Amino acid sequence: MKFLKVLVAIIAILIIIFLVGGLFLPKTYSVSRTTVINAPDSVIYKNIADFNQFTKWNPWSKMEPSAKVTVSGPVAQPGQLYAWEGKETGTGQMKIVKAEPSKLVDIELKFIKPFESVADTKFEIQPEGTGQKVTWTMSGENNLISKWMCVFVSMDKMIGKDFESGLQSLKEKSEKGE
Numbered sequence: 001m002k003f004l005k006v007l008v009a010i011i012a013i014l015i016i017i018f019l020v021g022g023l024f025l026p027k028t029y030s031v032s033r034t035t036v037i038n039a040p041d042s043v044i045y046k047n048i049a050d051f052n053q054f055t056k057w058n059p060w061s062k063m064e065p066s067a068k069v070t071v072s073g074p075v076a077q078p079g080q081l082y083a084w085e086g087k088e089t090g091t092g093q094m095k096i097v098k099a100e101p102s103k104l105v106d107i108e109l110k111f112i113k114p115f116e117s118v119a120d121t122k123f124e125i126q127p128e129g130t131g132q133k134v135t136w137t138m139s140g141e142n143n144l145i146s147k148w149m150c151v152f153v154s155m156d157k158m159i160g161k162d163f164e165s166g167l168q169s170l171k172e173k174s175e176k177g178e
Helices: 002-023 041-049 059-061 144-152 155-175
Strands: 026-038 068-072 079-084 090-100 102-111 117-128 131-141
Touching: 041 102, 041 131, 041 155, 059 155, 068 090, 079 144, 131 155
Parallel strands: none
Antiparallel strands: 026 131, 068 079, 079 090, 090 102, 102 117, 117 131
């Protein structure tokens, strides 16, 4: 009986630590990567804003080419939707919420499986020297579980390399004039 009381007390203390500790962990996250692409801003913009082109360079399409992908809605305009379902990449969708030709694509990113979350993803294109500086940013709010996950592995470490790989592929595709 004494063992059971001790076990219940330990579990209660761990739950309190989990809940109270979560209050002090970061509420939001942001991951951002930048590259300079020597191509016209219109070509870069088309490769980002047209989800039919996006599938050709984004790192997750390369990770799981067999994932089921559907693209619908007005091309490169608010409302265009990119949905995916895969074994490795999970299930989710992206929807363009704002598009400024050759300057900005703002996307609402929803992860459905394995974990539900919503993020704001932006691609900004700005002139830099003879090229275009492209900045890819994803930001969102951490729920209690993701707050604790980030104690062990930050969002930057989880997806930063994917952003770098994706930007490199975008650069190669855009500089070829595709």
